[in-house]
Amino acid sequence: MASRQGVGLFQVSGGPYDIGYRLGEIARPVFAEYMAQSRAWHAVRRWRGEPFVQTPRDAARSHYPALLAELDGMAAALGWPAEDVFLWNCRGELIHYAPDGCTTLAAVAGDQRFIAHNEDGAPFLRECCALVEVRPVGKPGLVSFCYPGSLPGHTFAASRAGIAQAINNLRIREPAAGVPRMILARVVRDAGSLDEALHLLRTVPAASGFHHTLGCAGDARLFSAEASARRCSVRSVSGLADHANHMIHPGCEAEAQIVTESSRNRQLRVDACCRRSSRQCNPLRCSTYCTIARHRACRSIATTRSIPTTKTRLPPRSSKSVTPVCR
Structure with missing residues (x-):
């Protein structure tokens, strides 16, 4: 996993509430200032007390009470009201015009597989x-890129079950009545296999939507x-596949979505790059396409390159501290 700048690595463990408390401690030095300048939060907080908000909360409590406790x-x-933190983690269900964008590329060449992801966001988030x-x-655990005040798992991550996942926002x-997408994305990280992850996405009622690029160590x-x-x-990905922030699979036209100019342009840009490289695909070089196609109104927060192999999984847990490889 690589990022465009140094990013601190924090280890959190325990029960759901304890994990959440530690994540809150990590975010606390920057959270209040971040939220004060966030246009997204100013829009989301208008939903305080609205009846619709109780629907995803009830779905989360019914399906995944541990993550609600987190x-x-x-x-x-x-030091924030639980209602406000839950609202913030439902922002994808409540607002649809946030400018943030991200681009993902998946590549298969022979026995090599590759997932690259560029995470774009507000300049304030860069530090x-x-x-x-x-x-x-009782769960595999994961290493995830994390925004302050948000559940880990809705950007890019790898789990100790071998699951690698990169997420793209869909507007x-x-x-609908269902589990908030940030909670569902986190649940996928707890899956023990690709088939289990896909089963979750197909069967758990979702409140809105994400695009998930999925691979797993030990699975081709x-x-x-x-x-x-x-x-x-x-x-299934064969060769090169790419995705920005709107649905592109056949049949997607039946569902109402917002396609921003940025998302459309990034999708076209990466599509063109992939077509030029389709005959000589080298997965170890394809992450360049994600950074080329970054959101022009935002800044690259991080770029990750994940290479799930067909033979190995993440090493077992260790009591030793881990230093991430950052660029």
Whole structure:
């Protein structure tokens, strides 16, 4: 995993509330200032007390109460109301015009597989994010890029079960009663296999949607999954596949979405790069396309390159500290 600048790595463990509390402590030095200048938060907080907000909260409590407890712990450490922290982690269901963008590329060439992801965001975030190693009791655990005040798992991460996942925001116009997408993205990280991860995306009722690029150590397959409130489209990756921030799989036209100029242009740009390279695909060089196509209104927060092999998984947990490789 590589980023464009040094990013601190924090290890958190324990029960759900304890993990959330530690994540809140990590975010606390920057969170209040971040939220004060965030246009997204100014839009999201208007939903305080609205009946619709109770629907995803009830779905989260019904399906994944542990992650709701994690958010409650985070709120306690931040000194913020639990309702507000939950709202912030439902921002994808509540607002649809946030300018943030990201681009993902998946490549298969012979026995090599590759996932590259460029994470774009507000310039303020450039010094505020972290890598976190989450060690929940009874679950595989993961290493994830993490925004302050957000559940780890909705950007890019790798789990100790071997699952590698990169997420792309989708701007779904009509959210539904279901589990918030940031919680669902985190749940996928707890899967023990690709098949289990895809089963979750296909069966758990989602409130809105993400695009998931999925691979797993010990499994030769890569998948592109558009999982929204109305449908879950899964396509196997052969050669090169890319994705920005709108649905592109066949059948997506039946679901209302917002396609920003940035997302459309990035998709076209990476499509063109992939077509030129399709005959001589080298997965070890393809991450360049993600940075070329970054969101012009934002800055690259991090660029990751994940190479899930067909033979190995992440090493077992160690009590020793881990230093991330950052660029």
